[in-house]
Amino acid sequence: MKQRDIRFLKFLPLRGPSLWTYRPVLEVWVDIGELEDFPSNTLPGFVERLCEWLPTLSEHRCSYGEAGGFIRRLQEGTWPAHILEHITLELQNLAGIPGGFGRARETSERGIYKVAVTATHEEATRVCLEAARELVMAAIEDTPFDVAATLKHLEETARKYLLGPSTACIVNAATAKDRGIPAIRLSSDNLVQLGYGAHQRRIWTAETDRTGAIAEGISRDSELTCRLLSSCGIPAVDPEDKDNNLTGKLHRLLIVGGTMVAATRTDAENVIIDVTDSVHPATAAAACLAARVVGLDIAGVDMMAEDLSQPLTSGNGAITAVHAGPDLTQHLQPSIGEARPVGRAIVDHLFPNGDTARIPVVGISGSGGNTEIARLVAEFLRLGGKYTGLACGDGLFLDRRLLESGDRGDWESGRRVLMNRSVDAAVMENSADVILSQGLAYDRCQVGIVSRIDPAAHYGRYHITNPEQVFNVLRSQVDVVLQDGVAVLNAADPMIVEMAPLSDGEVMFFAADPTLDVIEEHRAHGGRAVFIRENEVILATGDEESPLAPLASIAFLGSAPTAMRVENVLAAIAAAWALGIASHVMRTGLETFSPEPAI
Numbered sequence: 001m002k003q004r005d006i007r008f009l010k011f012l013p014l015r016g017p018s019l020w021t022y023r024p025v026l027e028v029w030v031d032i033g034e035l036e037d038f039p040s041n042t043l044p045g046f047v048e049r050l051c052e053w054l055p056t057l058s059e060h061r062c063s064y065g066e067a068g069g070f071i072r073r074l075q076e077g078t079w080p081a082h083i084l085e086h087i088t089l090e091l092q093n094l095a096g097i098p099g100g101f102g103r104a105r106e107t108s109e110r111g112i113y114k115v116a117v118t119a120t121h122e123e124a125t126r127v128c129l130e131a132a133r134e135l136v137m138a139a140i141e142d143t144p145f146d147v148a149a150t151l152k153h154l155e156e157t158a159r160k161y162l163l164g165p166s167t168a169c170i171v172n173a174a175t176a177k178d179r180g181i182p183a184i185r186l187s188s189d190n191l192v193q194l195g196y197g198a199h200q201r202r203i204w205t206a207e208t209d210r211t212g213a214i215a216e217g218i219s220r221d222s223e224l225t226c227r228l229l230s231s232c233g234i235p236a237v238d239p240e241d242k243d244n245n246l247t248g249k250l251h252r253l254l255i256v257g258g259t260m261v262a263a264t265r266t267d268a269e270n271v272i273i274d275v276t277d278s279v280h281p282a283t284a285a286a287a288c289l290a291a292r293v294v295g296l297d298i299a300g301v302d303m304m305a306e307d308l309s310q311p312l313t314s315g316n317g318a319i320t321a322v323h324a325g326p327d328l329t330q331h332l333q334p335s336i337g338e339a340r341p342v343g344r345a346i347v348d349h350l351f352p353n354g355d356t357a358r359i360p361v362v363g364i365s366g367s368g369g370n371t372e373i374a375r376l377v378a379e380f381l382r383l384g385g386k387y388t389g390l391a392c393g394d395g396l397f398l399d400r401r402l403l404e405s406g407d408r409g410d411w412e413s414g415r416r417v418l419m420n421r422s423v424d425a426a427v428m429e430n431s432a433d434v435i436l437s438q439g440l441a442y443d444r445c446q447v448g449i450v451s452r453i454d455p456a457a458h459y460g461r462y463h464i465t466n467p468e469q470v471f472n473v474l475r476s477q478v479d480v481v482l483q484d485g486v487a488v489l490n491a492a493d494p495m496i497v498e499m500a501p502l503s504d505g506e507v508m509f510f511a512a513d514p515t516l517d518v519i520e521e522h523r524a525h526g527g528r529a530v531f532i533r534e535n536e537v538i539l540a541t542g543d544e545e546s547p548l549a550p551l552a553s554i555a556f557l558g559s560a561p562t563a564m565r566v567e568n569v570l571a572a573i574a575a576a577w578a579l580g581i582a583s584h585v586m587r588t589g590l591e592t593f594s595p596e597p598a599i
Contacts, residue, residue: 004038004140006080006133007031009112013122015411016439017480019473021101024439026119028129029112029463032080035140036111041077049139050074050083053147054090062086079104080136081113087132088117088125095154097124097162107463114463121161128154164190166205166328169343175443179347181357182443184419194350195357196442197389197423201350206298207325208350215295216324225294225322232293234286235318237304248317251303253279254331254342255291257349260284262331262340263308272330274337275308282311290322298346300326358482360386360425361418361442362575365477366451366490367458369568370409370429373451376556376572378427380589384581386425389417391441393429398422410434414441425579432473436462440480447575448481448503449488450474450496452567471495481505486578488571491518491529508578510570512563514538530574537570537590539577548573548583554590 009029016024040046051057051071060070070086085102092099099118106113119125131150138145163171167190174181174194184193191204202209207216218224222238229236237246254262263276263284283305291299305317312318331340351357362377364370371393378390382399390397391413396404398420404413409429417426418441430440453474455467464470478499481487487503490496491511497518500507509522514531523529526542537548551557557565569590576586 004034005032006035006084006137007033008129008133011126012437013119014116014437014439015122016441017443017476018435018439019476020103020116021118022443022480023101024119024122025101025116026122026125026129027114027116029107030081030084030115032111032113035080038140039077039079040074040083043140045142046139047071047074049142050087050136053135053139053145054087054094056094057086057090060086060090079113080140081106081115083136084129084132085115085117087136088115088129091128091132091135091151091154092117092125094151095128095158097121097128097154097158099125108465109463112463124154124157124161127157161188163192164205165332166190166326167192167203169328169332170194170203170206170346171343173341173343173347174351176344179344179351179354179356180444181347181351182418184415186419193419194347196361196418197359197426198387198421199355199357199359200419200421201357203346203350205325206300206328206346208297208346210297210350211324212295218294219296219299219322219324222321228293229290229319229322232289234290234293235312236290237318237320239302239320246304246318246320248304248306251275251305251308252326252330253284253287253301253303254326254328254340254345255288255296255299255301256342256345257297258288258292259345260287261345262342264330264334264337265308266330271335274331274334274340276338276340279308280311283308286312287319290319294322296322296324297349298326299323358444358446359423360447360579361445362425362427362447362449362579363430363440363442363445363477363480364392364428364449364451364571365430365432365435365474366449366496367432367454369451369564369571370431370449372556372565372568373449373571373575374409374427374429376569376589376593377449377575379593380572380576380581380586381425381427381579383585383589384576384579387422389420389423389426391417391426391428411438411441418442430477432458432464432470433461435473435476436464440476442480444480444482444485445477446482446485447488447578448477448485449571449575450477450490450493450499451571452490452493452564453495455495467495471498475499475502478502486575488574488578490567490571491516491522492567506578508574510567510574512566512570514540528574528577530570530577532566532570537573539573539583546583549587549590553587556590556593 012027062069082104085104089102098120101118104115226236226238265273287301300323302321331342374392381388396408414428455470485505491509508528510530512532539546
């Protein structure tokens with residue numbers, strides 16, 4: 001007999017975009033047992049206890065779209081899995097763990113639910129889920145629960161696992177919608193990759209891969225720093241020199257890429273005051289020169305001075321230190337004054353002129369044929385001069401070199417490709433099972449391909465039981481197409497055609513039959529399509545048609561090509577066209593490509 005309890009059956013860390021959302025989430029399968037028969041409005045005192053322990057639940061909007069919506073749902077009656085979702089989100093919020101997204105969905109098995117919540121760090125979110133379960137059960141059973149002790153533990157967990165504030169502010173600025181630079185955490189501390197492949201940069205707190213070891217070494221030697229600055233005419237003193245009678249207040253100026261972006265003053269009571277707008281241009285210039293003399297691209301310049309609104313001279317103050325990897329917290333959270341967007345300043349320095357640090361990424365999803373499509377797209381890219389990483393069902397490849405055999409169309413292999421500093425382009429196969437159990441390895445892609453869908457092939461795993469669920473899983477590949485990217489869709493599959501409006505970028509259809517209504521209507525509106533006419537591959541834009549290659553010249557098809565293999569070739573050609581690969585390069589690839597893995 002099932003117990004009156006909430007049991008966790010399975011945890012699935014979805015580390016990239018999935019059917020839930022673009023951001024990483026932790027999905028947990030929950031068995032609420034007999035509680036399926038006890039919605040919240042049937043449990044005496046339950047709602048009151050939750051509201052007493054967590055009064056900020058009143059801010060949750062839930063399905064009514066306004067503050068208090070979740071409390072209203074509790075009062076009307078909702079089930080423990082949904083309540084667990086909201087309690088987890090609120091505990092994360094109170095502990096300082098970024099979040100905001102949550103969903104709870106029934107499965108076809110009575111009492112079994114999927115709960116998904118934002119997971120900036122999966123271990124921290126798991127601890128919050130476990131604490132939420134204990135709190136909900138205590139409220140159900142009317143037993144004591146120490147909220148303060150729980151929050152203290154969760155705050156300690158957040159400090160242990162999350163990025164530090166300096167690193168986090170840079171990452172948040174990079175990944176914001178108006179910059180769209182992807183981020184990959186490379187270690188358990190604060191080493192982070194911004195961008196993909198050959199275009200990536202790395203940060204470690206407020207140091208970057210432009211921060212030289214010699215410059216950092218100089219900054220750690222206060223006597224040497226002082227001597228170098230003085231030799232360049234910059235007023236400077238060694239803070240360890242007890243004979244100097246330097247007076248004034250301590251100031252910290254943040255220099256990024258040769259520009260002062262923030263300044264603070266610390267008074268005798270350790271109150272930090274933002275003084276950015278009052279720094280004299282000559283004083284700012286002196287600090288910038290100090291960073292340049294030491295050799296730092298990002299520097300915290302300490303000054304002792306009475307008033308930074310006056311030029312820095314020997315009688316008005318001096319520089320006492322130049323720091324590599326300065327703490328940004330005081331500029332983000334001054335006691336008095338305006339917080340400064342120092343993270344954005346660092347991102348704009350690393351990636352000027354709107355650079356998103358992306359390489360072309362091609363993702364392929366569907367119910368079959370994806371490995372062949374991935375291999376052929378990678379070959380087109382290689383012939384086009386791109387050093388290409390490929391993670392697919394045949395293995396993990398760099399250029400044409402096989403690194404690991406076997407099925408490597410997974411999150412981990414995809415990440416390895418994106419972390420490689422030699423890679424100019426990436427191609428990744430993503431099965432429905434990978435999307436359901438791991439998430440996509442990338443945040444967005446230049447080209448997203450959906451090959452074909454056989455709903456029944458996906459039933460029986462991950463509680464997938466109907467076509468609508470299959471659609472919601474595989475649409476993930478279309479959801480992540482960039483605005484300047486292309487969704488490549490099979491026009492012969494009605495379910496895939498329905499995904500077209502979900503693409504933020506262009507849509508390009510492929511099919512063997514050029515007379516399909518979908519293709520004709522798409523072309524009537526100026527759209528692009530790839531199809532077969534008179535045994536020749538045609539690239540069409542609106543009314544214009546351009547022959548690419550006869551089917552007989554495509555070695556991969558053989559003498560008796562199957563309909564599925566023809567579709568695979570058309571999908572790969574469409575992707576190559578979307579990537580801007582020249583026709584003659586595509587023809588060469590079609591004539592020479594072999595599906596046999598290279599070694």
